[in-house]
Amino acid sequence: MIKSKFFIIIISFLLLSACHNKKEQAxxxxxxxxxxxxxxxxxxxxxxxxxxxxxxxxxxxxxxPILETSNEISETSIFNLTSDWKTQNNKSIKLKELQGKTLVMVMIYTSCQAACPRLVADMRNIEKQIPVDRLDNIAFVFVSIDPETDTPQKLKAFAKENRMDDNSHIFLQGSLADVREFSNVLSVKYKQISPLDFSHSNIISVFDKNGELVKQQEGLGVDNKAIVSEIIQTSK
Amino acid sequence: MGKIFFIFSLLMFYLSNAQSQMETIKKGSFIPLYGAVEAVKINTFEMDVYPVTNADYLEFVKKYPKWQKSVVIKLFADKNYLNEWVSDTIYNVSFKPNSPVTNISWYAAKAYCECQNKRLPTIDEWEYVAMANESQIDARKVKSYNDYILSWYEKPKTNVNEIGSTYKNYWGIYDLHGLVWEWTADFNSIMLGGESRGDGGQDSNLFCGSASIGASDLMNYAAFMRYAMRNSLKANNTSKNLGFRCVK
Missing domain, CATH: 2.20.28 (Rubrerythrin, domain 2)
Structure with missing residues (x-):
């Protein structure tokens, strides 16, 4: 019991001192x-x-703050995920490397014929409504639910096709297990129904610069006013 | 004297290795209740004979403090994670070491299996093994098999029973029915309605391709309950009657 009290004191001390660091480097x-x-x-x-x-x-x-480089993340931050990903440029990254940017994330697969083109269009429509000066603070992230098909090369081609092959659009390939874990963090459900086809929920999620979920939009072609204003607010 | 010691150590060896006992499940195919119209192929794999126990899990959290109840982060487990444990490394005195561990999140179950160089079974793998009774690979149409599962659903607190207290099935696997529900790797592939808000129908705007999957035999009520339960879960959820086992 004494031991656990001591532990709590240590933890709270750490938390307190952690709070002091927050404002630096802005x-x-x-x-x-x-x-x-x-x-x-x-x-x-x-x-x-x-x-x-x-x-x-x-x-x-x-x-x-123009750029937040503080390393503090909370217990619910997606930056707690330590999985490794490959971008469309075949670069290895961890999600934490995206810290500092507002993240607009969606899960798709490139061979999808039905919902994904519309999801990508929804992402594009959201992006159009963001003031240009904010775009530097935002990354649009597309995570493949079909990592066996969607190699970095495939993702690169998809990015080019959609005129999204630049620094603010990140396409990610992960392992099957890591993609499944990531989908759980986003509350996205998906199931492979044939070799090239998946059933999946259509959810666009917004995370703030410390990886906290701030907004989710569900469905295709829905009114995106709320999510756009949230992104503008979050990317200040 | 030496003989008794020998038997005793054998017994201890058996008990401490309960978790590492696995049986081979030979490849085959079946049509699951949900998620496929055609038969699903299952490759040969190995499955834990028993669910992971309190004693097994205690070993795990001692070795990986990240998963102790006061240390685990909210992203990976809700507030009921190991809620009846008295401290990080002591479970409730009323718990039996050989009862299945419950109040475990999906992230925790996944981490446990990965630390043993194993993984969680897929829904299809789990269902494939669980459709067997004592003598048949597929007993889903056998009345006694279904009655057994349904009567279990009516019994409270079966999670306090010890592993191995239900029947040994065709593959040599125990306790798939009768003790606790179990996590699967892809539990979130079940789409019976919208994400968390439960709008009921299979809205094609919510789920691309949803029209092509659906329950193939709604009469199979026992299995339907399992899919409905999986559908309702989030990965950080924990529950008193939800445990897990690993495969490789």
Whole structure:
């Protein structure tokens, strides 16, 4: 009993000291915004007037972190998964390497004829509504549920075909077991029904820069307003 | 005296190795209740003869503290994980060492098997072995087989019974029915309705290709219950009547 109390004290000490580290390393740049927020969260690098309401721009006062490099993750963060993945560029990565970006994730397979093209279109439609200056803070991640077929080469071709072969679109191949584990974290269900065909749930998930799930959208072609505003909010 | 010691050590050896006993399941094919219209092929594999026990799991958490109840992270196990254990390395005094361990999440079960160089069985593998009774590979149409399973569903607290207390099936495997439900590797491949919100039907917007899979024999109520249970689970869930065993 004494031992476990001691343990709790040690743990809480660790947690407390962990909290102190959170604010460090947040780089900030001076930026200006319209006091009426005519263009939402649009900011400008130089003072002037708002192109919409013509009011003078004001200095953004809060220290917005441009890049979060703190290593603290919570118990529910997906960065607790230690699985190894291959990108469309055949680069080995762990999910934790994506820390710092807002992640918009979906599970697909490239030979899918029915739902996946629509899921990819949904991802594209979401992306279109994100202010350009936010895109640097966001990664769109496509995880294959058919890793035996979807090699990095296949994923690369798929990315090119969909004009998504750039740094903000990441296509991942994992092992069968790791893909299954990942699907459980996303609450995505899937089943292979023939060699090239899978049945799967259509869910787009948003994770914040520390890997916390903040929003899920279920279904195809659904109203994406809520998920878009969540992504904008999260990628600040 | 030496003889008694010899028998005693043999007995201890037997008990401590209960978890590593496996039997070979020969390849074959069958049409499962759910998920396939045509016969599913099963390759030869080995399966644990018994479910993983409290004693087995205690060894595991001692060796891998990551899975102790005060250490395990929320992503991998809900708050009921090992909830009746009095501490990280002591289970409830009322527990028998040879009872199946329960209140285990899917992540924990998967990690346990991987640490033994094994894995969780797929649903199809599990069902393939579990459709056998004492003498037949496929007893799904045998009345006594179904009656046995259904009468178990009505019995409370069978998880406190010891391993090996049910029948030994055709393959030499015990306790697939009658003790606890068991985790499978791909339990989340069951799609009886939408993700967690349970909108009932097989909405084709929710599940691509869902029209092509469905229960092939809804009359098989005993098995249907298992699929419905799997459908309702999330990987971090734990329950008093849900344990696991490994295969390789």
């Amino acid at each position: 780089t900030t740049l001076a930026s200006y915004e319209c006091p009426m927020h005519c263009e939402g969260d649009q900011t400008y690098e130089e003072p002037g007037s708002c192109p919409v309401c013509k009011m003078d721009l004001v200095l953004v006062t809060d220290d917005k």
